[in-house]
Amino acid sequence: MEPAVAPATPALDVEPAAVLDLLGVLAYGELSAFDRMAADARMAPTVAARAALSGMAAIEMSHYDRLVARISSMGEDPMAAMAPFVETFEVFHARTEPRTWGEALVKAYVGDGLAADFYREVAEFVDVSTRELVFAALADAGNSDFAVREVGLLIAADATAASRLSLWGRRLVGEAISQTQRVAAERDALTRLIVGGAGGLAEIGQLIDRITAKHTKRMTSIGLSN
């Protein structure tokens, strides 16, 4: 991979529909992440922990605002741009509703990380200003330190927590892949952007390998196995 060098497909070849899809899926992802993190914060064992997850949720809304403003500035309707992705996220969240504080933390950490890695890869294929917006929207909201520390405490207090949360992490990835496939099947322009940008179907495999490697590293850093 050569991120510093020009992307495989020059930005000018990118279909506007694909850029709109990218911004739309990202925007609704932020809104639904806000919603779920805010709800999950209720499971926090302390007011301090609840405030920490609530603060992360609030940051998603500032990203959302920027993405929506960009869609509007393109002369497009942000609601229409998000509409095709609403069900995908609702299904994902319904199938990965955390039942414990540990699950909520791992979901915030792993989910945000996976999404960020994926969108960063895709952003390489679009114009510079869209790319910068996407990178800004994915800026680490400080989830890492907080989640790593809190999950570490849970594992230290309960020896069985690591294996349960590792299983949960695998389930999150499985659902994320399944919803991504669904989007890929339904959104032609976005799929062409990714396949074309990556340099063909074979290269998509490498993109997935890179995302998987980062996920594994993330799980390890939090004391969990992949």
Added chain:
Amino acid sequence: MEPAVAPATPALDVEPAAVLDLLGVLAYGELSAFDRMAADARMAPTVAARAALSGMAAIEMSHYDRLVARISSMGEDPMAAMAPFVETFEVFHARTEPRTWGEALVKAYVGDGLAADFYREVAEFVDVSTRELVFAALADAGNSDFAVREVGLLIAADATAASRLSLWGRRLVGEAISQTQRVAAERDALTRLIVGGAGGLAEIGQLIDRITAKHTKRMTSIGLSN
């Protein structure tokens, strides 16, 4: 210290415990408002409306962050400062859980407005820098325009909505008064600050009259009766 216009009670007379109580009650109020608005946003009829209420909730967290930072800078523990007020807010919110989108809107609008008016009055009795922080934390998050417009639409679409939501507004005020009385009975320093700042018990009546007048104006502006 000499602010532009001297407050009724010079800031130096204010007990530190009262300032800490003021910041603590305000901070937990913001955190619980975030939590409830984020949950209420789920009732929104459209993604756009849901995003609007979610955005307002997110702003409460930025206020929360500033208040907590201030408590920490005083060398105090923000969690300990908020602790005495947790139950009060939880009881208030449990007793005023909106069942409809209209109730959620009126609660966001009326609740925020009432709280802001009350804290602005009390902030007059403390030092300038605390006052400025409180004013900043109460800066209108744009709730007014959105809520006024949305409630207007609801009333236009359903002639019975106005009387139902007017009743709901009165219930919100009743619960707010009842929880305020509870805090007043339990927090001596804060109560002394307010009574002393206002200039005595008789003047408290005028303070309540001012808040009530603003509330009535707010209800009228949203098309509801008090």
